[in-house]
Amino acid sequence: MARVEVPMPQMGESIAEGTVSVWLKKVGDQVERDEPIMEISTDKVDAEIPSPVAGVLAEVVVTEGQTVEVGTIVAYIETEAGAAAAAAPQAPAAPAGASDHFQVPEERPTVMPEPVAGQAAAGGGAGAPVGAPLGDGPHTLEERLRTKSTPLVRKIAAEHNVAVHQVPGTGRNGRVTKDDILKYVEQGAAAPAAQPATAGATSAPTPPAQRPAAPAQPAYEGGFPWDEFYGAPQHPVVSAGPNDRVEPASRMTQIIANNMVQSRRISPHVHSYFEVDYTRLDRIRGKNKKLWEQQGVKVTYTHFIAWSVARALREFPKINASYSNHEVIYRSDVNLGIAVALDHGLIVPVIKQADELSLVGLARRLNDIAGRARSKQLKPDEIQGGTFTITNPGIFGTTIGFPIINQPQVAILGVGGVEMRAAVVSDEFGNHAVVPRKRGFISLGYDHRLVNGADGDQFLARIKQLMENFPDEA
Structure with missing residues (x-):
């Protein structure tokens, strides 16, 4: 028999620790490979963590409710030596996976100022x-x-x-x-101050x-909390009234609060917004609804927006970048993060190489990861590596929103609600008419260290153009 270590996995950029929420197995239980053995909680995700091998849960090192650093051994699984050797490459690395270009390997060189x-x-x-x-x-x-x-x-x-x-x-x-x-x-x-001073030492300048x-300007190193560079946020203490109810904030709420404050510190936020005509998209949806349902896919406005954004990002690489220590990192892939609201917080699963997917392919992928996000079935690599984020508060009736950037990205798109509005349209002869149109606002929050107003406005204009002239076959 051999003992296989189960470490706390890396669950997203800038995540250095996680909390064991629930142990789904107890010591002595038989576990299969990829069978969930525990739930963990971070500011990015609540997720079930699968066993790296088949065997018996031999020891639980970290108890429920305990928060530990990424890479900390949380349990041991006893298995056959051969199975352990075969499964060793599958064990999560600490603190980051080699496939995630935002992460820094375990044995990285020391960064010196x-x-x-x-x-x-x-x-x-x-x-x-x-x-x-x-x-x-x-x-x-x-x-x-x-x-x-x-x-x-x-x-x-x-x-x-x-x-x-x-x-x-x-x-x-x-x-x-x-x-x-x-x-x-x-x-x-x-x-040295306690030693006797030599003659003339008080007047001599310090060597x-x-x-x-x-x-030194710190280089970006994924996997470490932002407060290592910018100082931990200081949240004010507010007095509670005699009839107020006070309860401790969840771990996810606390870390989200810190990350949002840090993002505002790091990135000078600027916002622009455009109004988009959804009338053509509405017609395309109506025309293809039955066909898409036969394919097992429900297509919404969000999917059209994501398709348009993915293609616009290829044309505007500065929006699909990161700013690091006076260097610009232009990302090779377009990896779209899609914010998903949960009962207890927020999660941003990522669609890799989104610009290579068709509308239906993108819709199928998005629906899948959003559903698994809500049921805590996401894998660690499905919330890592995002290069741009879309959030859609419009589904709750918001007219327009101005979201905060998801570090280390440099921009985020906010989607407002779509509703019927009176609009003035012109025909080819210059005649004008007031007609009802499906319209809604999209906004872009961007990091003014890298993205200028012209960059942001041109990017939004391109998204608007792609949406209003959406091809029948995409």
């Missing part, structure tokens, strides 16, 4: 490298976790020429936290090598 002018010459780069290994040869999981650190910790260490592995850590498996590195730096700075380096 750029040195300030003269620092290398003055010896600022001397000493053990930040995050240096404890020794030669292979390391245990505890040793690897001990030497790993967050970008913020590495940045502070680099500014003060400190090797992270020398700092006593109080985090999991001795991992160095922000408080640990700050305390270490403060104690190290206090020691360049001893000055803290200018903070």
Whole structure:
């Protein structure tokens, strides 16, 4: 028999931890490969996690309600040695899957800030490298976790020429936290101050090598929470009245709240909106409704919008990009995230290579992932890798909305409700008439660090053109 580790999986960009909500199996239960064994909760998704192998649930390490970092071992499954070896490649990687181009591999090189002018010459780069290994040869999981650190910790260490592995850590498996590195730096700075000052020391300028380096612009590293770079949001404390009901916010609500605040901090949001005539789309829907039903697909306005957006993104690569440390990452694929409202929150499953799908193919894929999102049947890779997001508050009657960008994307489309309105139309002879038309608003929220007003407006205009001139066969 062999014991197979079951780690906390990576469930989306910028997700560094997850909460075990429910264990669906108990110790001693027989489990099949891909059979759900637990439910986990993050700010991105509530999902059932399947067993990587067939065997017996031998040990549960993380209890229900406990929140742990991605990659933490939550359980062990006993299985035949041969089956374990065959199944090893299927086990989720920590902290990120190799197929997700937003993620950073487990054994990535340590990212170091750029040195300030003269620092290398003055010896600022001397000493053990930040995050240096404890020794030669292979390391245990505890040793690897001990030497790993967050970008913020590495940045502070680099500014003060400190090797992270020398700092006593109080985090999991001795991992160095922000408080640990700050305390270490403060104690190290206090020691020279207690020594007798040499003559003339008070008037001598601080040598360049001893000055803290200018903070470096942090490179984007998927898989870490945004507050590592920008500081945790501080939510105000509000007093409750004597008859008010107070209950703790769910884990998903707390993290969504933080992420929305961080997105507003990171991206200077600008919004534009256009009115779109849905009359032609309405006619196409009526004409093809029975045919599509025979194919087992229900096509809605959302599918027409997604089809148009996917094609417009190919023509406007800047909208399908990310902004990272003064670099622009133009995504090679068009991966559409579609926001799905749940009773307890929100989830954004992703349709990969959406621009390669026909209208019916896109509708079938979207209906499938939306249904599985509501029943907690999504797989981890189905909520990762999104390059652009569509949210449709119009289904609840909203006329127009101005949504917040889903980091690290640079734009998001909001869809308003569609209703019959009076509109002035002109014929080829210049005659005008007021007629009823199906119309609705679409809005674009975009990151003004990268996307200018002209970019956003031209992108929206192209979506409007594609929708109002939708081909009969798509």
